[in-house]
Amino acid sequence: SRLEETVKKTITENPVVVYSKSWCSYSSEVKSLFKRLGVEPFVIELDALGAQGPQLQKLLERLTGQHTVPNVFIGGKHIGGCSETVKLYHKGELQPLLAEATAK
Amino acid sequence: SRLEETVKKTITENPVVVYSKSWCSYSSEVKSLFKRLGVEPFVIELDALGAQGPQLQKLLERLTGQHTVPNVFIGGKHIGGCSETVKLYHKGELQPLLAEATAK
Ligand SMILES: N[C@@H](CCC(=O)N[C@@H](CS)C(=O)NCC(=O)O)C(=O)O
Numbered sequence: 001s002r003l004e005e006t007v008k009k010t011i012t013e014n015p016v017v018v019y020s021k022s023w024c025s026y027s028s029e030v031k032s033l034f035k036r037l038g039v040e041p042f043v044i045e046l047d048a049l050g051a052q053g054p055q056l057q058k059l060l061e062r063l064t065g066q067h068t069v070p071n072v073f074i075g076g077k078h079i080g081g082c083s084e085t086v087k088l089y090h091k092g093e094l095q096p097l098l099a100e101a102t103a104k
Numbered sequence: 105s106r107l108e109e110t111v112k113k114t115i116t117e118n119p120v121v122v123y124s125k126s127w128c129s130y131s132s133e134v135k136s137l138f139k140r141l142g143v144e145p146f147v148i149e150l151d152a153l154g155a156q157g158p159q160l161q162k163l164l165e166r167l168t169g170q171h172t173v174p175n176v177f178i179g180g181k182h183i184g185g186c187s188e189t190v191k192l193y194h195k196g197e198l199q200p201l202l203a204e205a206t207a208k
């Protein structure tokens with residue numbers, strides 16, 4: 001579908017992508033973590049897309065198995081939500097992923 | 105107003121009250137913290153109230169200055185959101201508040 005093509009293009013062209021909701025503190029946390037690590041995430045606020053927001057959220061569920069926000073991709077790869085991202089950070093595995101994704 | 109009377113009754117009659125949204129992870133965190141501490145919070149899910157939800161959220165903002173969820177009351181006193189509650193917990197100040205509120 002057209003929306004699916006848009007998602008694939010987005011996660012391929014941007015090293016870090018966060019599907020987010022603007023009012024959501026978990027989404028804020030993951031966005032500010034990336035910024036603290038010196039990486040500007042490409043952010044899509046699902047609540048700013050009108051009717052397309054829920055559509056996109058359903059599509060992401062189909063593509064990733066995850067129906068929640070934030071939904072994080074690094075280097076085109078699905079990472080998970082806020083907890084998964086923070087877990088990788090604490091294990092020291094996030095920065096290598098970011099370095100690799102931003103190097104390309 | 106009638107809604108205001110309902111809020112005042114709720115926070116007076118229940119030792120721990122959380123105005124919450126069912127899909128919100130910060131709301132889940134604070135609810136489960138109370139349960140881990142052995143206290144069952146009285147929970148109002150604002151998203152389950154139809155049109156009254158936003159009304160209630162505005163009223164709470166007027167009463168507490170806080171427009172976000174979760175909105176936490178202990179012993180009838182406004183505590184704050186998730187961060188404030190967790191901060192009190194880490195300072196060792198939450199349990200004394202809970203003990204006092206549940207003793208009445
Ligand atoms: N453990 C997940 C929790 C994700 C989650 O529950 N997200 C909530 C918002 S905080 C959600 O998407 N709720 C459903 C919705 O907003 O559509 C994470 O760390 O990202």
Ligand SMILES: N[C@@H](CCC(=O)N[C@@H](CS)C(=O)NCC(=O)O)C(=O)O
Binds near residue numbers: 025026174187188
């Ligand atoms: N620091 C606050 C953050 C509260 C916050 O930003 N809450 C969000 C949801 S996570 C909110 O209420 N957004 C507006 C809304 O949902 O109406 C806390 O710890 O509770």
Ligand code: FES
Binds near residue numbers: 023024025026128
């Ligand atoms: S909506 Fe509250 S943490 Fe996501």
